[in-house]
Amino acid sequence: MTTVDDQRIAALLRSVPVPEPRVDVSRAVRDGRRRRRRHRVGGIAALTVLAGVGVVGAVQVGGTASAPTPTTPALAVSPAETGSAAARPPVTCQASWLSQPIDGPVAVANRVDPTGRHIVGDIGTGQEDGRVVLWTDGRPVVLPAAARHAAAVNASGHVVGTNGDGTGWVYRDGKLRFLATPPGYDAVLVHAVNGRGDIVGTARRSDDSHHAVLWSTDHPQRYRLLGQRGSSATGITEDGTIVGTMGELPYRWTPQGVGGALSVPDGYPRASVDSAHGEWAIGMVPGGQQGGAVQMLPVRWNLATGAVNLLPFPGAAGIAGNGEVLVADGTPLVVAPDGTSRRLPGRPEVRATEAGTYTAEGISDDGLTVVGAVYENQAYRPLVWRCTR
Amino acid sequence: MVDAEGEFVEYVSARLPSLHRTAFLMCGDAHLADDVVQQTITALYVNWRRVSRADNVDAYVHRMLVHKLVDEKRLSWTKVRLLGSVPEPERSPVTPHDDLAERDSLLAALARLPRGQRTVLVLRFLCDLSLTDTAAAMGCSEGNVKSQTARALAAVRQVLDVTEMSVRSPK
Structure with a gap:
């Protein structure tokens, strides 16, 4: 009998063929920024905060070279920063805090409805105890504790989301109801709701087979499976157009339920769709390898023409009904289909300057309301940007 | 920053x-x-x-x-699935006198090991972690790591030796 020495096992382990990693470093950065709110608080070596001591007044946000942050006290208003000379009406934007009905060092706004009236977010300690908060015209309501992780809110203020155990829910007119999980599936992931009360998401089984699902806010216990097994649904527009994927391809169902693939940008093998508003959808394609990691690149579809374009940003956080893309890179940036852009102003009292200080996650259909949060002094505070043309 | x-x-x-x-x-x-x-x-x-x-x-x-x-x-x-699926590597049939055969056997052996034994093997021999670091990574005692390593090695040796023997005297 020969014996196998340790060296040989090590060599074998190093040479065993393994599949290519499908890991996205930029996504880790994006998700990590968002998740810092859950970890940072209360845990790690507290930084001594020298508020106002020897700090220069001007705040450079997000490490980006552009967009000087206005230092006007009380009113943080920035003139629209246009990327081209196109004749667009001037836009001014103002950042203001959202009120916090309950205490919690992790308070963030995640989504806004198409009209900009309703905003949903989370307030908690960051230890998986966050309560969903719905702000309507600035007035906060705390949802029942049984509702966790809001995914979307519609123009009527109906909120949908998915609890940690994979149960979908809808909150409507003060009542919380749970969505049916289709038989044969273990969990659902609810993504979007439109003004008609159509809710879309994906049902999943532990073996990872999955199927796109459509519910309605009127009858949460009824559902309809969309397309074939292997489909997923991630967005729905006001007219009932649903976007998602079928297998590895981006996909769309018309309001009449007719499915069809969306185009994939030339030279890319596949694409996923994140969300859709108006005639627009955004998603991602796998870009080049970077040290074994696949760099995911954002893309935008025009659902009316079917055209798809790569976006020249590290990521896209949201799409407005008018096609404007919310880019959460440093201080939030809103970019119109014609390429003009405006960077949203910070709050004058915010002194933190590191990347990830401002997060923006939701944008209204007219692109004029954006919601997010500020991370400073080991706490998150919810923020809304309102712009006027 | x-x-x-x-x-x-x-x-x-x-x-x-x-x-x-x-x-x-x-x-x-x-x-x-x-x-x-x-x-x-x-x-x-x-x-x-x-x-x-x-x-x-x-x-x-x-x-x-x-x-x-x-x-x-x-x-x-x-x-959360990242874009579609990667096919698992094909298990090529065991061919005599082939490094690949040995690698396949190792994969098969790993697949049969309990998770703890598998983990110690990977951490100690692939990642080259010390006994102390492996114990810390797994949240168990060094003694535990030692005993799991011994058992894992025994199992892997058995599989690889069997491969070698079949290489020497193919059916």
């Missing part, structure tokens, strides 16, 4: 292939390995400023990886 972020991206990009190999060998599932590595590097980003100051960053990251793997097994429904 932007610098810290650049440092993070650099570290992660350099270590990704080896992190993924580690995760794959620990769990034997390409999807799960992707998920676990994605989650690990996300958590790493969150704690980067602290972790990057650790004496042994690699050991720390392996500890995170092991914990994520355990979490993931518990919460399997939350798996």
Whole structure:
């Protein structure tokens, strides 16, 4: 009998063929920024905060070279920063805090409805105890504790989301109801709701087979499976157009339920769709390898023409009904289909300057309301940007 | 800080292939390995400023990886799939006198090991972690690591020896 020495096992382990990693470093950065709110608080070596001591007044946000942050006290208003000379009406934007009905060092706004009236977010300690908060015209309501992780809110203020155990829910007119999980599936992931009360998401089984699902806010216990097994649904527009994927391809169902693939940008093998508003959808394609990691690149579809374009940003956080893309890179940036852009102003009292200080996650259909949060002094505070043309 | 972020991206990009190999060998599932590595590097980003100051960053990251793997097994429904599926490597039939045969046998042997034994083997021999670091990564005693290593080695030796014997006297 020969014996196998340790060296040989090590060599074998190093040479065993393994599949290519499908890991996205930029996504880790994006998700990590968002998740810092859950970890940072209360845990790690507290930084001594020298508020106002020897700090220069001007705040450079997000490490980006552009967009000087206005230092006007009380009113943080920035003139629209246009990327081209196109004749667009001037836009001014103002950042203001959202009120916090309950205490919690992790308070963030995640989504806004198409009209900009309703905003949903989370307030908690960051230890998986966050309560969903719905702000309507600035007035906060705390949802029942049984509702966790809001995914979307519609123009009527109906909120949908998915609890940690994979149960979908809808909150409507003060009542919380749970969505049916289709038989044969273990969990659902609810993504979007439109003004008609159509809710879309994906049902999943532990073996990872999955199927796109459509519910309605009127009858949460009824559902309809969309397309074939292997489909997923991630967005729905006001007219009932649903976007998602079928297998590895981006996909769309018309309001009449007719499915069809969306185009994939030339030279890319596949694409996923994140969300859709108006005639627009955004998603991602796998870009080049970077040290074994696949760099995911954002893309935008025009659902009316079917055209798809790569976006020249590290990521896209949201799409407005008018096609404007919310880019959460440093201080939030809103970019119109014609390429003009405006960077949203910070709050004058915010002194933190590191990347990830401002997060923006939701944008209204007219692109004029954006919601997010500020991370400073080991706490998150919810923020809304309102712009006027 | 932007610098810290650049440092993070650099570290992660350099270590990704080896992190993924580690995760794959620990769990034997390409999807799960992707998920676990994605989650690990996300958590790493969150704690980067602290972790990057650790004496042994690699050991720390392996500890995170092991914990994520355990979490993931518990919460399997939350798996977030990254764009489609990667076919698992084909198990080529065992051919005499072939390194590949040995590698396949090793994969098969790993697949049959209990998770603890598998983990010690990967951490100690692939990741080259010390006894102490392996114990820390797994959250168990050094004695436990030693005994699991001994059992895992015995199992793997058996499989590889069987391969060698069949190589020497093919049917």
